[in-house]
Amino acid sequence: MITVAAVDDDRMLLDGLRSWLAGAGSLRLLDAVATVDALLAGPGHKADVVLLDLLLRDGSTAEDNLRRVRSSGSRVLVLSTVADPERIRAAVTAGADGYLTKDHALDELVEAVATVAAGGTAHSADLAFAWAYDTRPERPQLAPRELQVLCDYASGLTLKATARRAAISPHTAKYYLDRVKEKYRDAGRPAYTKTDLAHRVREDGLAGPDG
Incomplete structure (x- = not known):
């Protein structure tokens, strides 16, 4: 209830x-x-x-x-x-x-x-x-693959599991995550940890209905 x-x-x-x-x-x-x-x-x-x-x-x-x-x-x-x-x-x-x-x-x-x-x-x-259609400067514009890796990783998946879901290597997945962190840092909203990234996903409404 x-x-x-x-x-x-x-x-x-x-x-x-x-x-x-x-x-x-x-x-x-x-x-x-x-x-x-x-x-x-x-x-x-x-x-x-x-x-x-x-x-x-x-x-x-x-x-x-x-x-x-x-x-x-x-x-x-x-x-x-x-x-x-x-x-x-x-x-x-x-x-x-x-x-x-x-x-x-x-x-x-x-x-x-x-x-x-x-x-x-x-x-x-x-x-x-x-x-x-949110173009505010504090909201980084993420490429589709960056967004996919961010949402999967922030949802709780390990880096390896995130890479496997995206059909890329862990090294490449880490590259995308580093790019995401760099874009958030440039926007004045740094995200250093997985928890930080999860907060950014929620704040920006990036996760779909499946979370």
Whole structure:
């Protein structure tokens, strides 16, 4: 059973979520509130996953709300009517574990919550589009083979296993990893260890739905 809380100041949407999630046997809704302050003051602060709207009318900022919810120990799935790439990238950079627009079906929402609760990133077409067209200088532009080696290695594979999956030698795999590290260093975001690389993969939304 995955525990869920929702933060949204649209009362009709909150009522709809209550009805929706009541029919999702794998999820249990702890609270549905209009602000992060209310979430942290109530039972929802213990939720495994918080469904968070980016644009709340209480004057709070999306980035601050994301950081506060993450600091409480919950993972965060953003639900928004907005599919703006810049806003999506900012949300993930600030700590969101996934991003869905509110026109998704219930089964897609349930699947995304399960992915986030398990420690993954809930990908969607909107999120993929946002990353594909991210040209910010702090996000290195990786060649396809560099990206493959990075994601496989950062997922926990050894260097030899990473090389085997890419059908290259370990020496060549190490060359690609060194190139990736160099590009991140040049972008002002150095990554020295496998853990560092895994953080960069998550921050930049590079891993696919399979993690």
